[in-house]
Amino acid sequence: MDELAQAVLNSLTAGSLYALAAVGLTLVYGVLRLTNFAHGDMLTLGAYVGYAINVQWNLPLALAFVAAPVVVAAFAVGTEYVVWRPLRRAGAGLLQKLLMAIGLALFLRYAIQFVWGGDRDFYEIDNTATIAWVRDAFDLTLGFYDLLTIVISLVVLVGVALLLARTLLGTSMRALSDDVDLAESSGVDTDRTVVWTWALSGALVGLAGVLAGATINVYPTLGWDLLLTIFACVIVGGIGSAYGALLGSYVIAFSQEFLVLVVDDQRYKTTIGFVIMVLVLLVRPQGILGSKRAVN
Amino acid sequence: MSAPALSIEQLVGGYVVGVDILRGIDLRVNPCEIVTIIGPNGAGKSTLVKAAFGLAKVRTGRVLLDGDDVTGCRPNELVRRGIGYVPQRQNVFPTLSVRDNLMIGGITRTELIAERTERMFEVFPRLKEREKQAAGTLSGGERQMVAFARALMPRPSVLLLDEPSAGLAPRIVGEVFEIIQRVRDEANVSVLLVEQNARRALAISDRGYVLDQGMTAYEGTGTELLADPKVGELYLGGA
């Protein structure tokens, strides 16, 4: 019983982290039909911005929750101007886009490794701190940074949902996901909307990077190792759909935490995520909430 | 004489370099006129509208909006300057609600969105009933209303309609032509219409052009063209 309750808590933490990363990935896919393999390494960049602030400059980690989203958003917007927009204008096809994303992912990952080295590092925080009342009342472990992940993710994603549903920018993003040409013909400044989509995607994954750095630790393949799991979340929920990404993140997180109890081998967590993704792709490629349109 | 709302001068162009579908077209739409372009398949009707709206390449020639040269402007810039465009197919955002579709239409004139949305709901009461519904779930005729309303949101001076009756049930086709007339009367907008359904389109038009092989073959008022035996025989499928 305790084992199951603990698994629920772990799933919530993991799902909240995945969701922050997955929503940005799926927004970029929806708006640009681009599978951004560099998304994971953007997460790593966010984690190292936290490392620079917290460890190298000895400042409070709280600053990183602002700085990392800004830096990663700036990087993402930079890739739009330097890489993606020229590639679209050149009329690039699918394989070209995939390989460009891979090239960018490699470049970013090894640039990070060049600057910060290949070792595992920790923030100078007490990440063994647990929430006392959860321990006393239920005899369960909920780390302080786990709770922070859940809360930040919840607040931020509610904000993103409001942005998408209520604002002109968010509606423009959804319009681009539906039909870029029609959006352009309706007067939407599509270039500007795309830039904002990158900024949002980068900011979310940058934030996820700091939280991953705090709850896991910091190393150059941190984001890459999470990337396939994040793809799994996005695909299971329905690629291109922000709510799908959110739902998919918790589906994957819960499946991982509970099935791993069945398999009885923690090391197969990631594999469980992949297997579920492959099964969903075979049975229902548009995912739980996705539209057929997005996958054609 | 006031400048035409839209005029196209000596337009040559198409989609691919070296293949000109349009081979020197002159055309004008006066304020508050409905002008129809008819012609056989492949005559370049849709291409002409797309070229005017920056979606096809103009090699030589000019597009003037209220006397200003807008040749080669991007579509969103043209919307800002007062052209509305309703493409032939897939002309609504299917996952967006009716209200959000209209909101996108008003994006170049955000200060007008609230007022214009209410106005569109007055013109198309059926849309008010479906305001929160995803546009993709509407019927063909309702979708056409959403598309018109979206294009009318920023108070355009010219509306370009690419075969608005294509793919609709015959029962609804008449309704669409009525809407076009109503829209012109209520919004004071000039309409340039491309239609396969040539007779019905000409019947509501002030003037018309017959396009053949990328050139203007005939020009006249709607009634003139309908009465012209040559036009009737060659382009309206006999008497």
Next chain:
Amino acid sequence: MELLAEIGPWGAVATVAGIYAIFAMGLQVQVGHGGVDNFGQVAFFLIGAYASTILVEQHGMGLVAGTLAGMAIAMVAAVIVALPTLRLRGDFLAITTLAFGEILRNVAVNERGLTKGSAGIDAFTFRIDIVRELRRSLRDQDILVDRLAPLLILTWVLVLVVALVTWLLLRTPWGRVLRAVREDDAAVRALGKNAFAYRAQAMALGAAWAALAGTLYAWNQVHFSPSGFEPIVTFAGFVIIIAAGLGTIWGTVLMAILIQGVLIEGSRYWLDTGLPNAQEASLRYMVVGLALMLIVRFRPQGLFGSRAEMAAADE
């Protein structure tokens, strides 16, 4: 024969370049000719390395039999992977094949009973039994041979065999249909050919070459572990075939020499950046990533390919 007495560091580099030439040739068959954007080619490399090693070292199979068995297992695995995934859209295929590679690497790490996990596994039969015997008997005839020379020669003989076989296969009716499949599925179906089967066969052939490369990798490493089978191996293969140009055979061999050999493995011998080793290694892969981006952006047809190849790859 003095050439082989001491082959030096460049001999070792050339061996690795040859292994990658074979590996990339498999990817070329799949991507360049079959139109299957397989981002998990490293999985078959892994299968070749582990299957042949386990069969030879633990079950006493002969080296040739073990190698062929590794290739056969990889081909079967390729067909099994192809069955569900080939029907998927391009980017889902890429993600799924990538995930397949990662799943196998996870299994190799976790199933210690079979693979000895991250500790790694030994493939010493070739280096110890064959090479030692060979060198001893040659020494009796006063011929001195570097202990790395036999594998270098074997690898490059196999590069030529693989390239030639691939080149010939693509000129058979099978190769012509495969090419047509890549360009237009529907037209091929109209001819009564099963486009899916041709793609699956291209996948299997490419997997066989990757498995052969994997076995050579195992012999060259002697001791290897799952960390040698990260996705970057596949990506290096992509850099090679894209730089060469999709569809090219001999260009692939040349680019394997230039990119995997001269740039990735060899740069430590000709480029002195004055940086610590670890940073120099990072810099190398930054260059690889940047090179991939620049090629994709400015010369998607590669050095020897035609622009139509890249367009056809998108159907």
